[in-house]
Structures are given as C-alpha cells and as structure tokens.
Amino acid sequence: MTASTAAELTTVELTTVELFKDAMKFSAGHFTIFSEDRRERMHGHNFAVQISITGEPDDNGMMGDYGQFKRIAIALCDSLDEWFLLPGRSPHLTLREDGEYVVAEFAGRAIPFLRSDVQVLPVRNITVEELARYLCDRLIDEGKVLAVAPIHRLTVKVSSGPGQQAVAGWRRPV
Structure with missing residues (x-):
C-alpha cells in the first residue's frame, strides 16, 4: 500500500444507541393475509418497538x-x-370508501369498518415484517431522526409478543 493509498483510507468512529423504552409500544387490531382466499380472523396485539x-x-x-x-x-x-x-x-385485499365506512373486500366478501377506527398503511400486509419496514421508512423519510445526529444505520425491531419479532434496517448510502 502506498502512502497516498493509506491516506485515502479513513476510519469513522461509530457508536450504536439502542432504545427500547416502555412507551415505545402500540396496541392495534389486524388480520394477516396468507393468500388470495385465506386470512386470520381479526384480533389484536400489543406491539413493542426497539430502535438501534x-x-x-x-x-x-x-x-x-x-x-x-x-x-x-x-x-x-x-x-x-x-x-x-x-x-x-x-x-389480495381491495379497499373502498363508502360513506363513514372503509370496506375491505377479501375473497369475495365485504368487511366494513368505521372510518374513524381504521388506518390504512402503505404496506402489503399487517405483519411484524411490514410494520418494522414501515416504521423504519417513516423514521427516515420524515427526516426527524436524521436531523438529530449524523446517522449511518438505523434498525427497527417490532415484536407482537415474546419470541416473535422482525427487524428492518436502513444504511446511509456510501
């Protein structure tokens, strides 16, 4: 390695902060869609979120x-x-507005929800995998986290119960 090549190599000191506070959670209802004709029944979880x-x-x-x-x-x-x-x-799910309702159409059946009870997220399914990706994207896209510090990587974990979690990440382009 030449002196000029060695000078071009620089190291950056990095530190990781992991946050998993009691308030970093949410309770939400959902159903997971498995295929064009199979889904879970409606239920809910107490989702916990961890961020690195x-x-x-x-x-x-x-x-x-x-x-x-x-x-x-x-x-x-x-x-x-x-x-x-x-x-x-x-x-596999079609959503339409009908007055004060959001109607989810799945496998030929209409499932009405009060509009005031529903959030439609820009995801393919309501799973821990998609929720982790959604939260990670929101943290980056809204720019609030990036404005706090020179961040190189962000990792978001979402769990729906003990022993069941998904992880999504973002890395600053080089």
Whole structure:
C-alpha cells in the first residue's frame, strides 16, 4: 500500500444507541393475509418497538440527544395506538370508501369498518415484517431522526409478543 493509498483510507468512529423504552409500544387490531382466499380472523396485539441508531459521536462523546430520539419513536408508536390497521398495498385485499365506512373486500366478501377506527398503511400486509419496514421508512423519510445526529444505520425491531419479532434496517448510502 502506498502512502497516498493509506491516506485515502479513513476510519469513522461509530457508536450504536439502542432504545427500547416502555412507551415505545402500540396496541392495534389486524388480520394477516396468507393468500388470495385465506386470512386470520381479526384480533389484536400489543406491539413493542426497539430502535438501534448507529452514528458518529460528537466532540462531547454523544451521538445525539437521546431525549429527542425517544420522543420521535414514542410519537410514531402513539400514531398507531388503538387503531385497526389495514394494508393499502395488498394484492389480495381491495379497499373502498363508502360513506363513514372503509370496506375491505377479501375473497369475495365485504368487511366494513368505521372510518374513524381504521388506518390504512402503505404496506402489503399487517405483519411484524411490514410494520418494522414501515416504521423504519417513516423514521427516515420524515427526516426527524436524521436531523438529530449524523446517522449511518438505523434498525427497527417490532415484536407482537415474546419470541416473535422482525427487524428492518436502513444504511446511509456510501
């Protein structure tokens, strides 16, 4: 390796902060769609959310204000709390508005929901996998987390109960 090549290689000090506070949770109803004619019955979960943020510590040895990270994550969880969640991008479910109702059409049957009880998410299914990806995307797309610190990676875990979770991640393009 030449001196100029060695000079081009730089290292960046990275630290990971993991957040899993009691308030980082939401309760929501849903059903999982397995195929064009098979789905679960409606039920609910108490979903728990964990977030790992990897970035560069500042001159003070901190990556950012943990309080801001927590407030952002808790607000995102609160926005999903006590809703019935429906997937807006499912290939097997059609949604339509009908007055004060959102009607989900699945396998030739209409399932009406009060509009005031439903959130339609831009996901293919209401699963821990899709919820982890949705939350990760929201944290990045809204830019709030990126504004707090120079973040290199973000990981979001969503669990629907002990021993059952999914992980989605984002990495800053190089």
